[in-house]
Amino acid sequence: EDQVTQSPEALRLQEGESSSLNCSYTVSGLRGLFWYRQDPGKGPEFLFTLYSAGEEKEKERLKATLTKKESFLHITAPKPEDSATYLCAVPVQGGSEKLVFGKGTKLTVNP
Amino acid sequence: KAGVTQTPRYLIKTRGQQVTLSCSPISGHRSVSWYQQTPGQGLQFLFEYFSETQRNKGNFPGRFSGRQFSNSRSEMNVSTLELGDSALYLCASSLDRLPGELFFGEGSRLTVL
Numbered sequence: 225e226d227q228v229t230q231s232p233e234a235l236r237l238q239e240g241e242s243s244s245l246n247c248s249y250t251v252s253g254l255r256g257l258f259w260y261r262q263d264p265g266k267g268p269e270f271l272f273t274l275y276s277a278g279e280e281k282e283k284e285r286l287k288a289t290l291t292k293k294e295s296f297l298h299i300t301a302p303k304p305e306d307s308a309t310y311l312c313a314v315p316v317q318g319g320s321e322k323l324v325f326g327k328g329t330k331l332t333v334n335p
Numbered sequence: 336k337a338g339v340t341q342t343p344r345y346l347i348k349t350r351g352q353q354v355t356l357s358c359s360p361i362s363g364h365r366s367v368s369w370y371q372q373t374p375g376q377g378l379q380f381l382f383e384y385f386s387e388t389q390r391n392k393g394n395f396p397g398r399f400s401g402r403q404f405s406n407s408r409s410e411m412n413v414s415t416l417e418l419g420d421s422a423l424y425l426c427a428s429s430l431d432r433l434p435g436e437l438f439f440g441e442g443s444r445l446t447v448l
Contacts, residue, residue: 258435267339267425267439268378311378315435322368322391323435325378 227251228314230326237333240301245329247312248294257295258323259288260311268311302333337361339440341426347446353414356443360407360428366390367409368437369401372423381424384409385431413445421447 231246249257256275260268272281274290281288285306287298297310309330313323340359348354360367368391369381380393384403401411407428413420423444427437 256435260437265441267427267441268437270436270438273435313378313435322380322383322393323378323437324380325370327377 228312228324228326230310230312230329232329233327234330235332237299237302237331239303239333239335242298242300242302244299245297245310245331246294247297247326249312249314250293251314251316251324255315257290258313259295259297260313260325262309262311262328271310299331302331304333304335307331307333339426339428339438341424341440341443343443344441345444345446347448348416349448350416350418352416353412354416354445355410355412356424356426356445358409358411358426358428358440360409360426361438364428364430364438365407366429366431367403367407368427368429369409369411370425370427371395372425372442373421378425381411416447418447421445 227250229248237243256273258273259271261271262268272288277292279290285300289296309328311325311328313325316322316324342357366385368383370378372378382401383391387403398414403409423442425439425442427439429437
């Protein structure tokens with residue numbers, strides 16, 4: 225069964241304290257791994273798509289990387305506005321829009 | 336460019352009732368997906384529609400149904416509501432050529448009493 229596991233469940237950082245979030249997956253024939261950000265009371269917001277091991281994508285203070293078994297979301301010098309829940313997802317057999325999401329990492333950045 | 340619009344944003348129902356939720360996708364997006372989000376299970380796929388046809392379906396009972404209209408707008412219906420159906424129901428639209436890049440609405444929060 226296709227699975228996505230994210231760790232840690234919650235992470236508290238001080239402003240400027242860099243860290244990484246982990247997303248491990250078990251899926252046959254990976255057809256992309258997607259990162260989303262979700263703010264309280266809102267729907268998830270798309271961040272990145274990664275397709276192959278070794279691929280990296282960057283956006284402001286975020287950098288996503290992919291290996292054959294996991295993906296990391298690196299947050300460099302975070303700011304309080306980076307506080308959110310970060311979700312990763314993979315498409316499963318049967319359709320590209322049928323995504324399996326991890327349960328997310330809730331990131332809190334204190335000023 | 337207007338985002339994905341979901342209505343209603345909040346609703347309260349009692350067990351046994353039914354509910355219909357509406358979703359207007361981003362203009363030009365023909366794929367519409369629905370997800371259920373709960374604290375315990377996280378985001379779970381309900382179904383996806385493309386050009387008025389259900390293209391994929393998740394592992395939910397038949398009480399959950401949906402449809403898509405010719406203008407790509409979509410509705411989902413839950414009949415015979417149960418307490419466990421309380422959740423945030425999220426609609427997402429996408430361009431078919433960019434799989435996985437979903438644009439979500441703010442959701443409809445359903446409370447079943």
